Amino acid sequence: MKTPQIFILLGRSGCGKGTQAKLLQEKFGLNYISSGDFLRERIKTCDFTGKKMERMMKTGFFVPTPIIMNILLDILEGYKKDKQNLKGIIFDGVPRKLIEAQVLDQALEWYEWDKNTRVLLIDISETEAFNRLTKRRICQNCGKLIPYIGHYKDITKCDDCGGELVMRPDDKEEAIKSRLNEFSDKTEPVVDYYEKQGRLIRINGEQSIEDVHREILEKIN
Numbered sequence: 178m179k180t181p182q183i184f185i186l187l188g189r190s191g192c193g194k195g196t197q198a199k200l201l202q203e204k205f206g207l208n209y210i211s212s213g214d215f216l217r218e219r220i221k222t223c224d225f226t227g228k229k230m231e232r233m234m235k236t237g238f239f240v241p242t243p244i245i246m247n248i249l250l251d252i253l254e255g256y257k258k259d260k261q262n263l264k265g266i267i268f269d270g271v272p273r274k275l276i277e278a279q280v281l282d283q284a285l286e287w288y289e290w291d292k293n294t295r296v297l298l299i300d301i302s303e304t305e306a307f308n309r310l311t312k313r314r315i316c317q318n319c320g321k322l323i324p325y326i327g328h329y330k331d332i333t334k335c336d337d338c339g340g341e342l343v344m345r346p347d348d349k350e351e352a353i354k355s356r357l358n359e360f361s362d363k364t365e366p367v368v369d370y371y372e373k374q375g376r377l378i379r380i381n382g383e384q385s386i387e388d389v390h391r392e393i394l395e396k397i398n
């Protein structure tokens with residue numbers, strides 16, 4: 178059996194991680210774990226934790242580590258039980274704190290998926306991130322996120338379904354600022370953690386989607 182390929186994507190909100198994760202997912206047939214997706218899914222249960230998460234995410238604060246890791250470990254356990262041959266996993270939006278990176282390393286070791294791990298930082302400046310986040314939009318009809326980069330800057334309707342484009346409710350200026358502050362305070366130490374171990378692959382995120390993807394493919398080979 179081939180060792181599964183594990184990708185961990187880091188970067189400020191707005192760096193295009195989600196887009197790049199999907200491109201890598203398709204190229205290598207990976208399972209995609211996005212904290213944004215699994216948290217939104219968890220919120221739908223409308224129980225105590227779901228409701229509290231919703232409030233925290235609206236204000237741009239991180240959901241605490243035990244809650245995040247509990248959901249994440251359930252997903253990994255599910256992959257392990259699944260008898261299909263796992264090609265790999267891509268993590269988007271987790272780990273966001275040093276302790277999460279350490280727990281994730283131990284979890285990957287536990288499941289014996291730690292032999293082929295790559296950590297990618299999609300690097301954009303804080304100013305660029307702020308600019309992109311305040312200007313990006315979402316399709317009211319299909320939910321597609323339209324980034325504020327390249328040709329997307331000029332479109333007025335969703336390029337998939339023609340739906341109206343609106344601001345995402347959690348993209349309020351205050352929430353964006355606190356998301357970016359959380360990155361500086363909590364996620365920069367994660368970047369340092371991987372860098373000190375010589376595991377960090379830095380990618381210039383301030384170029385077109387295609388060029389970012391190309392740089393990733395070059396650097397992981």
Ligand SMILES: [Zn+2]
Pocket residue numbers: 316317318319320321335336337338339340
């Ligand atoms: Zn649409």
